Amino acid sequence: MSExxxxxxxxxxADVQELARDVVVIPNRDVDLVPNIGVIGGTHxxxxxxxxxxxxxxxxxxxxASEYANGRRLYLTTTHFHPEHAFGARVFAGEATYLVNTAQAEDLAVKGEGYLAMFRQLGEPVARALEGTGIPxxxxxxxxxxxxxxGGRVVLLRPTGRAHSKGDQVVTVPDADVMFTGDLAEAGQFAIFPWFPPHDTDVSGIRWIEVVERLxxxxxxxxxxxxxxxxxxxLLTxxxxxxxxxxxxxxxxxxxxxxxxxxxxxVRALMVQRHPEWRLPEWVERGVGCLCAEWPGPRDQGRSR
Incomplete structure (x- = not known):
């Protein structure tokens, strides 16, 4: 196993951040394979x-979340199926109702075991974190x-269609004007392209641009x-x-x-030159592979957004 x-x-x-009334985020502290985690409350x-x-x-x-809820009912959702976002969901069984969009549920069922095996090979700390994991x-x-x-607050769970994955969804809190994007957006690092042919080619750079443009x-x-x-x-821009x-x-x-x-x-050299402060430049090559596969063929005229 690699180091x-x-x-x-x-x-x-630590450093839990309040974003609005009864909306907080547990920050990832820029630690790889730790997501930002949201907790959103209503009256019940x-x-x-x-x-x-x-x-x-x-x-x-x-x-x-249980302490924060203080007796209120718990729900769980995940922004997409990747392990650091969703592979703890079985712990919530019996404690929370787990809701996801259909495409994400299909991702979990079809790709979950493959991603679990892949992530277990990333190194001993990751394998240790995944001990006892089952696909939710x-x-x-x-x-x-x-x-x-x-209760007094409606949260919108909105599937975006294929982009970073087939089953991405955005979670928004309209009354607080807060949006949780999952890996459709990252801060301070190059976009994560899970382009792993032939095993997973569902990421689409073209659709991803369209989705973020709407957001x-x-x-x-x-x-x-x-x-x-x-x-x-x-950040979205x-x-x-x-x-x-x-x-x-x-x-x-x-x-x-x-x-x-x-x-x-x-392209990697150019992107690193343009964004020298960003982390994880290894994802640039994956993005290039994805976009090469989506190349429409030579064109004479310029392309717009």
Whole structure:
């Protein structure tokens, strides 16, 4: 098993940030494989957004959420099926109702075991966090927008369609103007492209741009990314602009019949030059691979957003 070069992926209940009345985030502290986790309250119920990686992290989240709820009913949702976001959900069984969109439930059923095996090979700290993990089965699924009434507050669970994954969803709190994006947006790092052909090719850079463009148009006051610092609409704009430049630089070279390996090297160097402060540049090559597969062929005219 390879050496894991990052801090242990442990959720810590520290520096919990209040975003609005009865809306808080447990920040990921810029630790890899730790997501930002939301807790949203109404008069009779509380919704938890994402679980952390594996049972022990989920137990930490559940303990915090139960204390925060103080007798209110618990719900759980996850922004998408990837392990650090959803693979603690079984801990909530019997304590919370687990709700996800249909496409995400299909991702869990079809790809869950493969991702569990892959993540267990990332290093001993990750494998340890995943001890005892089972693939969760949601209590309830839905298509289209699910309006979840927490009592005096309605939270919207909105599937986006294929983008970062097939089953992405955005969680919004309209009365507080807060949006949880999952890995559709990251702060301070390059966008995560889970492009693993032939095993998983559901990520779509083109659809991802379209989805984030729509979210930018909503102009949320607070944006909670999957990883990294909480921001505002400017964070979504930054993500959109990066995805557009990644597409344009990749396709310009693909138009010229440059080999994909050369495209990946050149585009990675260019993106690191343009964004020297961002983390995890290894995801640039995955993005290039995805966008090469989505290349529509040579074009004479420029491309717009």
């Amino acid at each position: 894991y070069p990052f801090p242990d992926p442990v959720v810590e209940i 119920s509380v919704l938890v957004v994402d679980t952390g990686l594996g049972p022990r992290n989920a137990e930490t989240v559940l303990a915090f 089965v949601p209590d309830s699924t839905y298509d289209g927008t699910r309006e979840l009434d927490l 930018v148009g909503e102009r949320p006051r607070v944006v909670v990314p999957g990883h990294g610092a909480v921001g505002d609409t400017g 930054q993500v959109r602009d990066y995805l557009v430049e990644l597409r344009d630089e990749t396709w310009a070279r693909r138009d010229s019949a440059v080999p994909e390996e050369t495209i990946a090297e050149e």
